[in-house]
Amino acid sequence: MRVTPENRRGYAKGRARRTEILDQAMALFGEAGYRGASLRTIATRCGISHPGLLHHFPTKEALLLAVLQRRDDVDDEWLALGVTRGVDHLRRLTDLAELNAKRRGIVELFSVVAAEATSPDHPAHAYFETRYRTSVANTERAYLQARDDGALRPGTDPATAAQQLIALMDGLQIQWLISDCTTDMAEVLRAHIRAQLTVEL
Template identity: 40%
Template sequence: MTTNETGTRAPRGPYAKSKQRRESIVMAAHEVFAAHGYRGGSLQGVADKVGMSQTSLLHYFPSKGDLLLAVLNWRDTVTGDGGARDPRESLVDAVVRQARFNETVPGVIELYTVLCAESVTDNHPGRDYFTQRYEGLRRSYLQQFSALADAGRLRPGVDPERAAASLIALWDGIQTQWLMAPERIDMAGALRDYLDMVILPE
């Protein structure tokens, strides 16, 4: 093994080539699924993008579902979950920061939007992923809204659980509108406006 800039040993040889090939397949699948969805995107289309046969591709990912989950996991490493990275960061700042970042990776956001919509159909392999993701987001935002309520920071009548679900719904909806008209839609601004309506200033 060689040593990279971080001082750790970098893989080389067959393992490194295999890792690079897997990454190139995932990136190609991202393009195919974002453009055509899971149903419409084909393994052959992915294989063609990386210049290999479908049989060779199946050596790295035994099924189309396995490849989809790899793409979704890769997506998580790029965008995260919208939560605060610093315990001192407020909910509003964390949401606005994440929305601004998402604007820099439109292809990844397109992939998420297409696959999320598809996942409500029967037997879609991404359904569990999106179900668990929404449950995790609702739980995280509920905790943060509940903490604000305990501190007297939520406006009267605001229910933390509904506020959490509404934030996610607004985010997904405004994101879809932004994909269609990025020059007209201010994602971060819309999210900030919503949070300003339910959270009292300090």
């Protein structure tokens, strides 16, 4: 099909509508959880019909996974700025906590849906299973590199440290939400990592 100015405007409008749906879905999933949110409510918030929403996302599961993927794409793009390894990668994780402190909606979405997804029949169960496995593996690699660089304190096991750090990051997000965003997530993470290193973070 020949691309015309009208086609381009149509594509741009479609992308804008899709982005709006993802934004509204992210907010509602964070407020009500996956099970408590409805596609009709999301469509109403977007000012479109239920069939109009289904044109972009045929199922609620497809919409949830698209929202989660969008969150990961943003974070992955940010984490990939500059090649990091070892201590630099651990430092970048504390920077990510600072970034999240400006994105309550995303933190809320992740915390609520991650808790729901512990159930094997939840549509995001496989997503979170893969995400945690990958996050722990990447963090363990950073700790191993820090050890190879002589920056890790003796007795610190990279595999255990990686699990601890990912668990701390997620737990801090819940404390941050409950404390009405007053918990300093990044500083708590820095203090934890500093205690494991022989160099400045």
